[in-house]
Amino acid sequence: MAATGLRMGVVGGSIAGCAMAIAGTRAGADVTVYERSDGELQDRGLGIVVPPALHGELVALGYLDAAMPTAPVTEHVWLTRSPGRGRTREIARQPSPVTPCNWGRLWQSLRENAGGARHHRGRPVVSVERAAAGGALVRTAAGEAVYDIVVGADGHRSLTRQAIAPGLRPSPAGYLVWRGTIPMSVVAGAPRQLELLRKAWITLGFPGGHGIFYLIPGVAGTDPDDRLLAYAIYFRGPTGAGDPAPHVREIAEEHFPDEWADIVARGEHASLVCHPVTDLHAPRAADPPFVLAGDAAGITRPHTASGAVKALQDALCLEGALGACASPAEALLRYGTERTAEGSRLVELGRRLGAAQVERTPDWGAMGQAEVDAWFRAALAGTKSYLYEG
Ligand SMILES: Cc1cc2nc3c(=O)[nH]c(=O)nc-3n(C[C@H](O)[C@H](O)[C@H](O)COP(=O)(O)OP(=O)(O)OC[C@H]3O[C@@H](n4cnc5c(N)ncnc54)[C@H](O)[C@@H]3O)c2cc1C
Numbered sequence: 001m002a003a004t005g006l007r008m009g010v011v012g013g014s015i016a017g018c019a020m021a022i023a024g025t026r027a028g029a030d031v032t033v034y035e036r037s038d039g040e041l042q043d044r045g046l047g048i049v050v051p052p053a054l055h056g057e058l059v060a061l062g063y064l065d066a067a068m069p070t071a072p073v074t075e076h077v078w079l080t081r082s083p084g085r086g087r088t089r090e091i092a093r094q095p096s097p098v099t100p101c102n103w104g105r106l107w108q109s110l111r112e113n114a115g116g117a118r119h120h121r122g123r124p125v126v127s128v129e130r131a132a133a134g135g136a137l138v139r140t141a142a143g144e145a146v147y148d149i150v151v152g153a154d155g156h157r158s159l160t161r162q163a164i165a166p167g168l169r170p171s172p173a174g175y176l177v178w179r180g181t182i183p184m185s186v187v188a189g190a191p192r193q194l195e196l197l198r199k200a201w202i203t204l205g206f207p208g209g210h211g212i213f214y215l216i217p218g219v220a221g222t223d224p225d226d227r228l229l230a231y232a233i234y235f236r237g238p239t240g241a242g243d244p245a246p247h248v249r250e251i252a253e254e255h256f257p258d259e260w261a262d263i264v265a266r267g268e269h270a271s272l273v274c275h276p277v278t279d280l281h282a283p284r285a286a287d288p289p290f291v292l293a294g295d296a297a298g299i300t301r302p303h304t305a306s307g308a309v310k311a312l313q314d315a316l317c318l319e320g321a322l323g324a325c326a327s328p329a330e331a332l333l334r335y336g337t338e339r340t341a342e343g344s345r346l347v348e349l350g351r352r353l354g355a356a357q358v359e360r361t362p363d364w365g366a367m368g369q370a371e372v373d374a375w376f377r378a379a380l381a382g383t384k385s386y387l388y389e390g
Helices: 015-026 052-061 103-113 191-199 244-255 258-266 307-324 328-359 369-380
Strands: 007-011 030-035 047-050 073-081 088-102 118-121 125-130 136-140 143-147 149-152 171-183 200-206 209-217 227-235 270-281 290-292
Touching: 007 015, 007 136, 007 143, 015 030, 015 103, 015 149, 015 307, 047 052, 047 103, 047 209, 047 227, 047 307, 052 088, 052 307, 073 191, 088 103, 088 200, 088 369, 136 149, 171 244, 171 328, 191 200, 191 209, 191 258, 209 244, 209 328, 227 244, 227 328, 244 258, 244 270, 270 328, 290 328, 307 328, 328 369
Parallel strands: 007 030, 007 149, 030 118, 073 200, 088 209, 149 290
Antiparallel strands: 047 088, 073 088, 125 136, 136 143, 171 227, 171 270, 200 209, 209 227
């Protein structure tokens, strides 16, 4: 095993950081995690969708607890507003088995299973650099330490990435996403929508953008009916400045069918954030002794629902490479080859999905099942997405 006794420093203790800490520990390394935030990260609770097979694999390997609640659905339903009316029109339906999770509970489960690592909370890393005697030096306000491997799991503005790709910054896609959750008490007042959401995730198309809606587990408890309605609304409209809640309601009122606009209007929005959609691809996911994971390695537009998925797969890849290769350097090179290619594929996929669904939205009202199937096949152009495999 290449990692036995290896010292591994991880910058960032979110999804990617905790998953990489589990990978390193399982491979035999002595792992230290530095997390800038001193708060509880589970408060970031939003929706995260993962493929069922990946969820199963992570549970089987002990990255995630089997008890972590999920809200699986099997279909994807495309809706729009009937022309000139406030009614909902279903335009297409496709098989799409996915496992929606609550971001906070996903993080919590990873964090608990990363207990074999040392965790420093509220400890921002101020610099990373190659050490003269090999490995890399990690500096914080509390001191410095040398590691054989340093994992950059420090998100989209990664400091660690600067050691591999100096100056690389995310590129804006030219549109915004509003993301939040709505309590079930609101959805309970809309029984037809609730029935649909129990089986499917929804795309609601409108001119210049679309909204995604799906149920996720609540922030606490194990009751299968403890759910939140998660949404992400993509639009090339208003600037996004100021309080996002009124913007979301305006978009919904102007473009959504009445029943869906009502849900959005009545919802007391939680975790509501608005941010520009961006993407980024680091030219190398590893350059020993540095390794990048999650958003630090690359940002795919959220239409792929694959940022956290990639972070989790990054961890599985690192564990596999450390277990199979004769030396850490060989393992990191193997990781770099596999994960750089995957990052590049996902950035391309995100651009295709964004172009089709936001930058050049189709005439949703003119489409039916056959048109949606053909349009989406053309948008994917042979690129694979677990969301659209059906
Ligand atoms: C609208 C939207 C919907 C999405 N939906 C999905 C989905 O359905 N499925 C999916 O797989 N993905 C989805 N994603 C993407 C996913 O949320 C991210 O890719 C994922 O959370 C990134 O995790 P990360 O650990 O790499 O980064 P982050 O969660 O950003 O964590 C980085 C961590 O590093 C810490 N940090 C930063 N700098 C330092 C430093 N110098 N020292 C110490 N710590 C530091 C930060 O405090 C933070 O905790 C979505 C994204 C968006 C915007």
